[in-house]
Amino acid sequence: MKHLKFLVIVVCFLFGQNLIGQTFDGQVLDVQQNPIEGAYIFNQDTKSYSISDSSGYFRIGETGVGDSLRIGALGHEKLNILLTSGSVEGNLPFILNESALALKEVVITPNINALNVISKIDLMAQPVGSSQEILEKVPGLVIGQHAGGGKAEQLFLRGFDIDHGTDISISVDNMPVNMVSHAHGQGYSDLHFVIPETIENIDFDKGPYTAGKGNFATAGYVDFNTKNRLDGSSVQFEYGDFGWNRSLGLFDLLSKKRESAYLAAELLQFDGPFESSQNFSRINVFGKYTAQFMPKSQFSASVSYFRSTWDASGQIPQRAVDAGLISRFGAIDDTEGGQTSRFNINTSLKQQLNDSSFIETNAYWTHYDFNLFSNFTFFLEDPENGDQIQQKESRNLFGLNTVFHKTHSQDGLGLATKLGGGFRTDLVNGNELSSTLNREAILRRIQLGDVTETNLYGFFEAKMRLNKFTLVPGLRLDYFDFGYQDLLQEFTETQNRNGSVLSPKLSLLYDNNPNLQFFLKSGVGFHSNDSRVSALRQSQEVLPKAYGLDIGTIFKPTPNGLLNAALWYLKSEQELVYVGDAGIVEPSGRSERFGLDLGFRQQIFPWLYLHSDLTYTHARSIDEPEGSNYIPLAPDFTASGGVTLGNGSKLTAGLQYRYLDNRPANEDNSIIAPGYFVMDMNANYELGKGLLASLSIQNLFNTEWNETQFATVSQLANEATPVEEIHFTPGTPFFLKAGIRYTF
Structure with missing residues (x-):
């Protein structure tokens, strides 16, 4: 029982460290009011940071009135904000203007899949112009067409001849593309x-x-x-x-x-x-x-x-x-x-x-x-x-x-x-x-x-x-x-x-x-x-x-x-x-x-x-x-x-x-x-x-x-x-x- 109590205290200590001090909540949007996922929020005074989620929301610790925040995202201009009592209490969204591709804005954190940053960079650098090019934006994925665009492409990834999708899951807006028990494969x-x-x-x-x-x-x-x-x-x-x-x-x-x-x-x-x-x-x-x-x-x-x-x-x-x-x-x-x-x-x-x-x-x-x-x-x-x-x-x-x-x-x-x-x-x-x-x-x-x-x-x-x-x-x-x-x-x-x-x-x-x-x-x-x-x-x-x-x-x-x-x-x-x-x-x-x-x-x-x-x-x-x-x-x-x-x-x-x-x-x-x-x-x-x-x-x-x-x-x-x-x-x-x- 003593060991269990000690373990609970340790876990609470480890996860409770970040609960000490002030926190600040916010949301990051683009000029079209779309949420920006993966934007970084950095407190230049306390050095704490956070990353926005898929809804653009974030919560950053050790942050309060008078602190200076730097907010940035790939393909957007950086924003420097001095927090005032109004911005802290009003929880206003932060709007980022679009900009050209800049690799220096990439921040590697555990909150997002870092490999996704790669595809986002490639998509900004060379936008797709055909349906076949969409899949080629995945690094290491090779495609082949044998019906001039009529059939699905043949796919190759990590030593798999995937045929038309047997060993890769594909979806669009969370709707599946793969067809189970299909007539062709x-x-x-x-x-x-x-x-x-x-x-x-x-x-x-x-x-x-x-x-x-x-x-x-x-x-x-x-x-x-x-x-x-x-x-x-x-x-x-x-x-x-x-x-x-x-x-x-x-x-x-x-x-x-x-x-x-x-x-x-x-x-x-x-x-x-x-x-x-x-x-x-x-x-x-x-x-x-x-x-x-x-x-x-x-x-x-x-x-x-x-x-x-x-x-x-x-x-x-x-x-x-x-x-x-x-x-x-x-x-x-x-x-x-x-x-x-x-x-x-x-x-x-x-x-x-x-x-x-x-x-x-x-x-x-x-x-x-x-x-x-x-x-x-x-x-x-x-x-x-x-x-x-x-x-x-x-x-x-x-x-x-x-x-x-x-x-x-x-x-x-x-x-x-x-x-x-x-x-x-x-x-x-x-x-x-x-x-x-x-x-x-x-x-x-x-x-x-x-x-x-x-x-x-x-x-x-x-x-x-x-x-x-x-x-x-x-x-x-x-x-x-x-x-x-x-x-x-x-x-x-x-x-x-x-x-x-x-x-x-x-x-x-x-x-x-x-x-x-x-x-x-x-x-x-x-x-x-x-x-x-x-x-x-x-x-x-x-x-x-x-x-x-x-x-x-x-x-x-x-x-x-x-x-x-x-x-x-x-x-x-x-x-x-x-x-x-x-x-x-x-x-x-x-x-x-x-x-x-x-x-x-x-x-x-x-x-x-x-x-x-x-x-x-x-x-x-x-x-x-x-x-x-x-x-x-x-x-x-x-x-x-x-x-x-x-x-x-x-x-x-x-x-x-x-x-x-x-x-x-x-x-x-x-x-x-x-x-x-x-x-x-x-x-x-x-x-x-x-x-x-x-x-x-x-x-x-x-x-x-x-x-x-x-x-x-x-x-x-x-x-x-x-x-x-x-x-x-x-x-x-x-x-x-x-x-x-x-x-x-």
């Missing part, structure tokens, strides 16, 4: 419904270390947040090679101090460099309304609609190109293609309960349709009609997320907690795989069924600050109910299976000063298996886990420089392999990966900004013998980066590069997927009176490269036996686009 994530100019910031982390992230968050997660308001209305037109044309309108419908609303609309058409035109067309509409009903309550509602249609030349065999049967931009079956659409409604409410707690809730509903025609093997299965397949589904998806935040002391020190929970339900009608001919006749239905899948979850996460150390424990519990009804069988009932998974997390941060942080992260994550696998194959694991460990640092060696490095390890209980000719996912054995991530950002002059990210990964299957344990298409070395000129001036320009090394395309490394180095360029010039001209060049040096590639067994019409080799989609050649934007 588990975790399928089509982000093309997002208009890139509406993106405000990107939240991401690598590894399974965040308790608030569940399904698919093994290699990492990416959250995109859209703007609450626009700075003004604008229209934009782009034209380019290969029939590229894009029209964009951003319309500020309502701009009051406590209310805002805007509408964004995009129309994109593109033929592509292929001999058979892609006939790609996409329409996007997004509207958002935001209001503060009370000083500490914010409500948002958004509605969006997206639709794409396209033709495709598919993945072509290298031997057909080498033999001169087709060119690199030709096709074996040019009747591939498809259409997809997505309609979203998303509402959110953020309520400040008191000075130390707030709650965030969002509810969403999505209606989604998908219809894809592919031919991976040509005439292997059906020498007469060919091997074209159709993958199709119609889905309703709805869910709810709620997180309660509580700060138990001031200055960002002491204890802060999160308690969250929610659910997601997917109702999929007609999840179909069929053999087809010329996208017209159905020759044979291979699979046809309805999927029901529900995920219930709850989590807890805490940040305990003890001097320069911050301990971040977390625990997450997920429950899944999988259901599948096979409609090809007579008198069948829905097959059900359920399962649960407990995911503990524990991280330790050490902050020597506001310019240096060391971290040690550990955690367990998971991805769910396809309902067709989970419900029908009762012996298979339904929620395979991944075990991760990161050790690294992020620091500022100079006021205008930022470096980050991490050594990491990740072990997966089970891989999910997509089998193209069968159109399903199959579970395989265990795997392990370890590697090194390096990144740097340097603002040499106010108008010159450099950045680069390098990754090295060693990825192998655990249960296979040496030499046959390679993981197909797992990248071992990637690099990306660039330079930006003219920060904040009339003329801005940039060069960006990306590099993907050669990598094994099959398990014994006998087939190699060739790597590539590609460089892009962009420039913008303010003509005055709200006019901005833009120019961009993809593949500046006209490099011959393969954007996506697979080791596939196929058979051509004139071949007697099948052949396994690289099948690829060629990367875009030199591609010039020009545009003009008018802001009013």
Whole structure:
């Protein structure tokens, strides 16, 4: 009993140190009255400091009348304030004006995910101009498109060929993008419904270390947040090679101090460099309304609609190109293609309960349709009609997320907690795989069924600050109910299976000063298996886990420089392999990966900004013998980066590069997927009176490269036996686009 009393006294002493003395509460906003998260508040007299939360609120200790505060945030001018009795009693908000990018404003603290600062810096230096560029803002994430923008991109991160999203969780305004038990692959994530100019910031982390992230968050997660308001209305037109044309309108419908609303609309058409035109067309509409009903309550509602249609030349065999049967931009079956659409409604409410707690809730509903025609093997299965397949589904998806935040002391020190929970339900009608001919006749239905899948979850996460150390424990519990009804069988009932998974997390941060942080992260994550696998194959694991460990640092060696490095390890209980000719996912054995991530950002002059990210990964299957344990298409070395000129001036320009090394395309490394180095360029010039001209060049040096590639067994019409080799989609050649934007 004495020991218990002593422990209580010690804990109270440690957490009570910051409760001694005066405290000051405030809020940091931008000129549009939007909260600024991650702003630093520094008392120049007592040297105490604090960081604003997602609502812009902060509490700083050892602060009172007569003290001088310095307030700053990335992309905003610093504000120096002398506290008076009126400002202390009135609790007035502090308004920060916007400014050009300045790395010296970055402060490294345990209160925010320091890696998010990197993406915010990159987004300010080089705003995104296409849906594909959105994901490329995540350091170390490599993408590849093999349907000209029609399908979701193929993703690579930390030695994973993630396919279209199996091992990365992606969301927009807390609404999930990943589609469970999708007709084309588990975790399928089509982000093309997002208009890139509406993106405000990107939240991401690598590894399974965040308790608030569940399904698919093994290699990492990416959250995109859209703007609450626009700075003004604008229209934009782009034209380019290969029939590229894009029209964009951003319309500020309502701009009051406590209310805002805007509408964004995009129309994109593109033929592509292929001999058979892609006939790609996409329409996007997004509207958002935001209001503060009370000083500490914010409500948002958004509605969006997206639709794409396209033709495709598919993945072509290298031997057909080498033999001169087709060119690199030709096709074996040019009747591939498809259409997809997505309609979203998303509402959110953020309520400040008191000075130390707030709650965030969002509810969403999505209606989604998908219809894809592919031919991976040509005439292997059906020498007469060919091997074209159709993958199709119609889905309703709805869910709810709620997180309660509580700060138990001031200055960002002491204890802060999160308690969250929610659910997601997917109702999929007609999840179909069929053999087809010329996208017209159905020759044979291979699979046809309805999927029901529900995920219930709850989590807890805490940040305990003890001097320069911050301990971040977390625990997450997920429950899944999988259901599948096979409609090809007579008198069948829905097959059900359920399962649960407990995911503990524990991280330790050490902050020597506001310019240096060391971290040690550990955690367990998971991805769910396809309902067709989970419900029908009762012996298979339904929620395979991944075990991760990161050790690294992020620091500022100079006021205008930022470096980050991490050594990491990740072990997966089970891989999910997509089998193209069968159109399903199959579970395989265990795997392990370890590697090194390096990144740097340097603002040499106010108008010159450099950045680069390098990754090295060693990825192998655990249960296979040496030499046959390679993981197909797992990248071992990637690099990306660039330079930006003219920060904040009339003329801005940039060069960006990306590099993907050669990598094994099959398990014994006998087939190699060739790597590539590609460089892009962009420039913008303010003509005055709200006019901005833009120019961009993809593949500046006209490099011959393969954007996506697979080791596939196929058979051509004139071949007697099948052949396994690289099948690829060629990367875009030199591609010039020009545009003009008018802001009013």
